[in-house]
Amino acid sequence: MELNEIDLNLLVVFRQLLIDRRVSRVATSLGLSQPGVSNALARLRKLTDDPLFLRTPKGMEPTPFAEQLAEPMAHALQVIHAAINQRASFDPGTSKRAFTVGMADVGEIYFLPKLMKELARIAPGVSLSTVRNTAVNLQDEMEAGHVNLAIGLLPQLKAGYFQRRLFKQRYVCMFRLGHPLDKRKVSLSEFSAAEHVVVISEGTGHGQADELLRRQEVARKVVLTVPHYVAVGHILHDSDLVATVPERLAQALVDPFRLAYVPHPAKLPEIAINLFWHARYNKDPANVWLRSLVIQLHGETLGR
Known part of the structure; x- marks a missing residue:
């Protein structure tokens, strides 16, 4: 049997049958119809060339081969689930991360003093460098992750970017x-x-x-x-x-x-000063933390 012959959903049904031992309960647990569960079991039996579960007065009892599969199958599903749902953590207190933010000199004058003071307090190992938004191809650099955030009045950052208004000013x-x-x-x-x-x-x-x-x-x-x-x-x-x-x-x-x-x-x-980040890093924990800090320090309540 090759992996391309296996539907992952069948393994989920198999695991749930080991737990519930009744087709009706499995259907309820997984949000499937009873015929759907029965069909999945039939496909599993064909793939493994084993009955897997036998109907008894106590419910569906696993065969010796099904019991042999139980532990490695549960472990494999657990590994897959963890891999899909893993989210790297970011601890600013211990991180040595170096961030790069695109901004103009007017941004450096206004944003950096307060931001650097807060970094020294809560993330002493984190370092920050700035780059002029006009000195690089900002779109390519942000997509590649070389520039983590950009701040300013930047109409060129549209498709593929998220933005959050920090404030409006005159x-x-x-x-x-x-x-x-x-x-x-x-x-x-x-x-x-x-x-x-x-x-x-x-x-x-x-x-x-x-x-x-x-x-x-x-x-x-x-x-x-x-x-x-x-x-x-x-x-x-x-x-x-x-x-x-x-x-x-x-x-x-x-x-x-x-x-x-x-x-x-x-x-x-009035002009709107926005915070920009690339969609690829929307859920990156380090990026989320840094932009949250910028918003906390310099953002106004939306709608003002």
């Missing part, structure tokens, strides 16, 4: 404390008359703010353009320039650089 107008615009409300004309530093952060989606300002024909005197947000705090601290930045970044820069910000005078929509 754009604000930011400057140094004591700046002429440092007041409760700034008009659009005041905003336009100021000198600006503009961040061209390619691949992050934040460029849409500049595009919307152009479409609304909002004039700006741009005297400085930089490719990253990381320098904005230093630049604003020592100049009279103003910048259009995401509010969460503004919150992170206010105290270290003695800055201030106000609601943006132009009509700019």
Whole structure:
């Protein structure tokens, strides 16, 4: 007899017959019809060339050959069941796992301080590295498992990816404390008359703010353009320039650089910052743990 001749369901029926000893009980236990159980027994008898179970007043009594098969058959089914249902565990307290997260510099400024502090507390052996979402082929790297999570405004991650919104935020107008615009409300004309530093952060989606300002024909005197947000705090601290930045970044820069910000005078929509992971790793325990931690630290209640 070859394995390709055996239907695994027949072995399940065999095991249940050893337990229940009655066709009607087996049918109830397995959610089958009695004719279905009888048919399975007939196929087993043909495969093994043995009656396997004999009808007696006490029920279906196993033959010596059936009793011989009982233990190895039960063990085989147990091994198969365990293999199919196994789920590797992840213990952050003892793990030495190295994770890689895709994010822009604005994400590093906002997310990493709090995340690293929590990792030091609950997972001291875990290490984290970041990669720019534009520096690699993010889709291929996440599918291969080289990048575990990605955070940001990433419209390119669609089919094959799960995502969870962390929060929505608005754009604000930011400057140094004591700046002429440092007041409760700034008009659009005041905003336009100021000198600006503009961040061209390619691949992050934040460029849409500049595009919307152009479409609304909002004039700006741009005297400085930089490719990253990381320098904005230093630049604003020592100049009279103003910048259009995401509010969460503004919150992170206010105290270290003695800055201030106000609601943006132009009509700019809120942006959603999402957490992304590839569908292949949706149930991977380590991935589940890390993204749960990010959501716990930085996620807002959905629907807000």
